[in-house]
Amino acid sequence: MACVVVVGSQWGDEGKGKVVDLLTEGVSGIVRFQGGNNAGHTLVVGGEKFILHLIPSGILYADKTSYIGNGVVVDPEVLLMEIDRLISRGVEVGPQRLRLSERAQVIMPYHKALDLAREKAKGGAAIGTTGRGIGPCYEDKAARVGVRVCDLLEPELLKAKIEANVKEKNFWLTSYYQEPALDPAAILEQYLAYGRRLAPHVTDVSLELDGLLKAGKNLLFEGAQGTHLDIDHGTYPYVTSSNPVAGSACTGAGVGVTRLNSVQGLVKAYTTRVGGGPFPTELLDATGEWLRDKGGEFGSTTGRPRRCGWLDAVVVRHAVRLSGITGLCITKLDVLTGLDKIKLCVAYRLPDGSTLEALPASLTRLAQCQPVYEEFAGWRDDLTGIRRYEDLPQACRVYLGRLSELAGAPLTLVSVGPERESTIMLKKVF
Ligand code: GDP
Ligand code: IMO
Ligand code: MG
Numbered sequence: 013m014a015c016v017v018v019v020g021s022q023w024g025d026e027g028k029g030k031v032v033d034l035l036t037e038g039v040s041g042i043v044r045f046q047g048g049n050n051a052g053h054t055l056v057v058g059g060e061k062f063i064l065h066l067i068p069s070g071i072l073y074a075d076k077t078s079y080i081g082n083g084v085v086v087d088p089e090v091l092l093m094e095i096d097r098l099i100s101r102g103v104e105v106g107p108q109r110l111r112l113s114e115r116a117q118v119i120m121p122y123h124k125a126l127d128l129a130r131e132k133a134k135g136g137a138a139i140g141t142t143g144r145g146i147g148p149c150y151e152d153k154a155a156r157v158g159v160r161v162c163d164l165l166e167p168e169l170l171k172a173k174i175e176a177n178v179k180e181k182n183f184w185l186t187s188y189y190q191e192p193a194l195d196p197a198a199i200l201e202q203y204l205a206y207g208r209r210l211a212p213h214v215t216d217v218s219l220e221l222d223g224l225l226k227a228g229k230n231l232l233f234e235g236a237q238g239t240h241l242d243i244d245h246g247t248y249p250y251v252t253s254s255n256p257v258a259g260s261a262c263t264g265a266g267v268g269v270t271r272l273n274s275v276q277g278l279v280k281a282y283t284t285r286v287g288g289g290p291f292p293t294e295l296l297d298a299t300g301e302w303l304r305d306k307g308g309e310f311g312s313t314t315g316r317p318r319r320c321g322w323l324d325a326v327v328v329r330h331a332v333r334l335s336g337i338t339g340l341c342i343t344k345l346d347v348l349t350g351l352d353k354i355k356l357c358v359a360y361r362l363p364d365g366s367t368l369e370a371l372p373a374s375l376t377r378l379a380q381c382q383p384v385y386e387e388f389a390g391w392r393d394d395l396t397g398i399r400r401y402e403d404l405p406q407a408c409r410v411y412l413g414r415l416s417e418l419a420g421a422p423l424t425l426v427s428v429g430p431e432r433e434s435t436i437m438l439k440k441v442f
Contacts, residue, residue, distance in 0.1 A: 014230045014442055015267065017258040017275045018341075020238030021331035023285040024256075025311075025318065026278035027343030027427060029053025032069035032234045034425075034432050035276075038442030040229035041077045041221065042070030045264030046254040047236030048085035048119060048149070050142040052312025056430040060101075063312050066091050067098065067110060068234050074104055079217050082115035083254065083264020085149040086161060087124075088206035107212035113266075114162040114214050118203070120174070122181035122194055123148040129189035139250055140287025142313050150253035152177070161214055164207030174200050218266025225271060230442050233261040238278075239331035240371070247375065250289025258335035276424055276441065277337035279328055279415070281345045284318040286311050290378045293321040293357045307347040324357040324383065325418035330370050332421045339424030339439060342412060345404075346428045351390040354411060357383040358418055386414065395428040401436050 016035070020026045033055040036042055049065035056062075057072055064071070066086060068078035080086060091112075095105045123145030130147075131138045141147060152158040157177060163170050178196040185191040221231060237256040240246045245257060254260070258275045262268060282303055285291045294300065300320045303309065309318035331337060348354055360368040360381035372378050391405040398404055404412075404426070416423050426436040 013225055013228045014273045015225070015233065015271050016230070016441055017233040017235065017261045017272060017335070019235035019256060019258050019275060019277055019331070019335050019337070021277040021279045021328050021337065021340075022238045022283055022324075023240050023291070024238040025052075025284055025286065026238060026280045028235060028278050029055050029064060029069045030343065030427060030430060030432070031276070031278060031341050031425070032232060033057065033072060034435060035232055035441055036070035036073050036076055038230055039070070039076065039232045041079055041224050041231045042068040043079040043081055043217070043221065043231060043233045043261070043265045044068050044084050044236065045081040045233055045261045046083045046256060047252065048144060048146050049087050049090045050144050050146045050252060050313060051236035053234075053236070054312050054430065055432075057432050062098075062101075065094060065313060067094050067105070070232065070234075071098065071105065071110070072103060077108070078110050079221065079265070080110075080112045080116060081217050081265035082113040083260060084113070085117045085119050085146055085153075086112065087119035087144065088164070088203065088210060092206065092209055110213050111215045111217055111220060112161055112210060112213040113217040114160065116161045117149055117153045118159040118161060118164065119145045119149045120159060120177065120203070121199055122178060122185070123152070125185055125191060125194065126181060129185060129191050133189060138288060140289075147253040159203075161210070164203055165211055165214065167204055170203060170207075171200055174203070221265060221267055233265065235261070239334055240327060242334070245334050247289045247371070247378065250287065258337070274338040274441070275335050276339050276341050277328070277331055277335060277421065278341050278343060279323075279419075280343050281348050282307070282323050283321045283327065284309050286314070286316055286318050290375055291319055291321060292326075292360060292378070292381050293324045293383050294319055295321045299351075303347065306350075307344055322355040322357055322383070322385070323415065325415055326357060326360060326369060326371060328415065328419040332419050337421050339441070340416060340419060340421050341425045341427065342415075342423065343427040345408060345412075345426055346395040346434075348390065349395055350392060354388045354390050355385040356388060356411065356414060356418075358386050359384040388414070396434055398428055399436055401426065401438055404436070
């Protein structure tokens, strides 16, 4: 029995989908534990591309079960669309293969409307959210007025909750944001229909996972977003509204902390960020554009161009500490092929000449941080066919070795292409 958590070490889009799909081979269950359809996880299998937003990235394996835990915020419309889309592509997504926590919070139309209205009102100070209603849904959870998946199956309770919520939200939408009001009766009808369709999937995920663990099975926990988008530990307020750090796998799935065995930290071989907020190693020059083009750095969820920059070991080391990362999974190393020089940020320098080796909480202070770079030789070899670490060019190994040393965690795997097979395994995970 082993429980492994996969987390993003940067600002999301590190390639979690690819790695989760790859590691699924060794497990019985794959569990999403936080976030919602703000995530966009890409898998490329047999030349076919799948982008998943809510359904765990293990769904392509016919003999595994996927779980959406209580910590996830679920937009039922998106979930049903995702199920239908997978079925139309020949993937089996029956109720026994996809289990949905009865305790998960439900994203309602007013969450999406408020997310968009708030962003619009913020103008230039907008967070750059995905507009999927994630923040307002987690707000309602904390305010104890949220709709849970189990409520979709209780018409009277759902009616009362929707009426009370819409009354208050309509006040904000119309009087404060000058947006149109929503109709509670239409929402009720729509959400009761979603409930009827989702009912066969609804379960106590914590109990089912406990059953698998007692039977000696392995589980994989699939983080969404990344460490520096964490509501507590990220670059607040330019963060998401959940905890993408590994500890949240326990609260977000209902699994005890003593059950977790290891944490794999996903690290893109350079850095990207979508939306607003600090990004010390951002490249606003031709190299940044080159990385965006070569890496295909456009959002899997919103299609927005991703901001690009050099790899930041301060960011990765911070993530190793926060999530107790035991191994690093490096992705997109192939994208760096062709650069003459590659830079790696090893610390930050402040205007008074002092250096910092962790991200400060204050964004004012973070804005003053200048990256201190070490420079590495590039390589021109095509990496995509390489399957053994020792076959990588010497320059790659020097770069990755230094990253591992600075981050304080060993390498587990190196990904050299989007396909499942384009992977160099250094260590067994299961
Ligand atoms: P996630 O949100 O962490 O799952 O990452 P995304 O799916 O949003 O973005 C990662 C992108 O990089 C996807 O288009 C993947 O297909 C692609 N990708 C993953 N690993 C590699 C790799 O090693 N090399 C290349 N070239 N692309 C990769
Ligand atoms: P995956 O799982 C990258 C970013 C948004 C925005 C901020 C808040 O694919 O790595 P939200 O809609 O969550 O309130 O937006 O967080 N963001 C992501 N960036 N990858 C993601 O997910 C993200 N999910 C949210 O761009 O800056
Ligand atoms: Mg993504």
